[in-house]
Amino acid sequence: MESDSLRTLAESALETALGAAVVVGPDLAIVLATPRARELLNEALSVGVRAPDVLCGDGQTRRIEEALLAGQPAQGIVTRARRDGTTHQLWVRTHRLSPGSPRDGWLIVFSPAGSSSDARVGPVEFHGMWTQDARMLECFRVIERVGPEDDTVLVRGETGAGKELVARALHELSARRNGPFRAINCAAFPQSLLESELFGHVRGAFTGAHRDTPGHFLLAHRGTLFLDEVAELPLELQAKLLRVLETRTVIPIGGREPIAVDVRIVSATHRALRGEVEAGRFRADLMYRLRVIPVFIPPLRERPSDIALLVQKRIDVTNGRRRRRIDSISPAALAALERHDWPGNVRELFNCVAYAYAMGDGPELQLSDLPPEILERPSSPAVAPAAPIVTNAPPPSIAPDTSERSRLDRAVLEAGGNRSEAARRLGMSRVTLWRRLRELGTEPD
Numbered sequence: 001m002e003s004d005s006l007r008t009l010a011e012s013a014l015e016t017a018l019g020a021a022v023v024v025g026p027d028l029a030i031v032l033a034t035p036r037a038r039e040l041l042n043e044a045l046s047v048g049v050r051a052p053d054v055l056c057g058d059g060q061t062r063r064i065e066e067a068l069l070a071g072q073p074a075q076g077i078v079t080r081a082r083r084d085g086t087t088h089q090l091w092v093r094t095h096r097l098s099p100g101s102p103r104d105g106w107l108i109v110f111s112p113a114g115s116s117s118d119a120r121v122g123p124v125e126f127h128g129m130w131t132q133d134a135r136m137l138e139c140f141r142v143i144e145r146v147g148p149e150d151d152t153v154l155v156r157g158e159t160g161a162g163k164e165l166v167a168r169a170l171h172e173l174s175a176r177r178n179g180p181f182r183a184i185n186c187a188a189f190p191q192s193l194l195e196s197e198l199f200g201h202v203r204g205a206f207t208g209a210h211r212d213t214p215g216h217f218l219l220a221h222r223g224t225l226f227l228d229e230v231a232e233l234p235l236e237l238q239a240k241l242l243r244v245l246e247t248r249t250v251i252p253i254g255g256r257e258p259i260a261v262d263v264r265i266v267s268a269t270h271r272a273l274r275g276e277v278e279a280g281r282f283r284a285d286l287m288y289r290l291r292v293i294p295v296f297i298p299p300l301r302e303r304p305s306d307i308a309l310l311v312q313k314r315i316d317v318t319n320g321r322r323r324r325r326i327d328s329i330s331p332a333a334l335a336a337l338e339r340h341d342w343p344g345n346v347r348e349l350f351n352c353v354a355y356a357y358a359m360g361d362g363p364e365l366q367l368s369d370l371p372p373e374i375l376e377r378p379s380s381p382a383v384a385p386a387a388p389i390v391t392n393a394p395p396p397s398i399a400p401d402t403s404e405r406s407r408l409d410r411a412v413l414e415a416g417g418n419r420s421e422a423a424r425r426l427g428m429s430r431v432t433l434w435r436r437l438r439e440l441g442t443e444p445d
């Protein structure tokens, strides 16, 4: 066959499989381009032309080109002009042509991004996060834009929804990516310990302080500090944190001299901070400092198209590591997964897949492989709010949910009283478990 007709055939095969796609050599010169790629990019895309501007964007997204030339795959959003002068955004994903080596060049795949009216988006992977939900994609777009800036970001989302992944993505996108990323959970320590964890202490500051110890602020110097569950910070420490943010210096406990720190703050909470401010539990001035750029991660139950996708992605990485190999999901199992309300979000979903690997057999994931809470608790439409935008709203039922209470009690019992282990099995954080037990009246205040 003539090489030209061979190329046309290859281009059409590529289009059938992937839609808009371009193959480039290691120098980023075009080898193949599908007609859909030409149409989306509004360019001729001639063979042999080295076209990083067309493929990789400019400004901030120029880093796609930099990554490819350095032999690293990359992804991002590129803004392109349409023929009529308006602009649109495209998701760009790159894959090595030969696994493990960038020597042979790259496959670059494009898909439209951004508008929630897009009937089908993705599936898209962004810094380890998969989605095909338009709201999540919007969230990625914000991260992509603010990542390289030094702005302070507040991530809000339920437990297990991916807040820490977002914080890591912001760090990786920033000029601080080679500096430290430190995470501290403000709900995990009593106040006295938390203060020392955050700001450090000097020798002799208190009994047992045998030497100078830097806190997370100093350890995150030139990097990113992730303050998880920031709404749980006691008021006294909120005042100290505010002072650190204002002066960009830290005074360790027992110390005198302020020490300059250069840290980008990303914080996260499952609560609405504004509500905490109104209730007098959080300082308004600190909220404004932390919430320069808010990022909201929708809970999994509000992005149902992600359930099947995330189960499949989890199966892809788990197959080969386990005794069992899963090749398909039964329609009944998928329906049950899609009905569940996922209070523990993606973490709970992944735990559920792990349960299926451990408890079931055979190549098809069956309904009977799923944990009891997925089978037992189909959320009836009368109980589940239709579109719960305010995710920290009180539970819809006024009377305590005895089935949830007994489920939590049973989990704690089965974990031998170990709350962290019980929380892990339930797919929720320790703090959430503790909070739910308290709300349900099984835990003293």
Ligand SMILES: Nc1ncnc2c1ncn2[C@@H]1O[C@H](COP(=O)(O)OP(=O)(O)OP(=O)(O)O)[C@@H](O)[C@H]1O
Binding pocket: 128, 129, 130, 131, 157, 158, 159, 160, 161, 162, 163, 164, 165, 166, 228, 270, 310, 346, 347, 350, 428, 429
């Ligand atoms: N979109 C996603 N794609 C793939 N994996 C995800 C996604 N979102 C979350 N995960 C995975 O789900 C788990 C929970 O995510 P993460 O720890 O970021 O949640 P979190 O919001 O910080 O939870 P918590 O409030 O309990 O601290 C992790 O294993 C993470 O890798």
Ligand SMILES: [Mg+2]
Binding pocket: 163, 164, 228
């Ligand atoms: Mg977290």
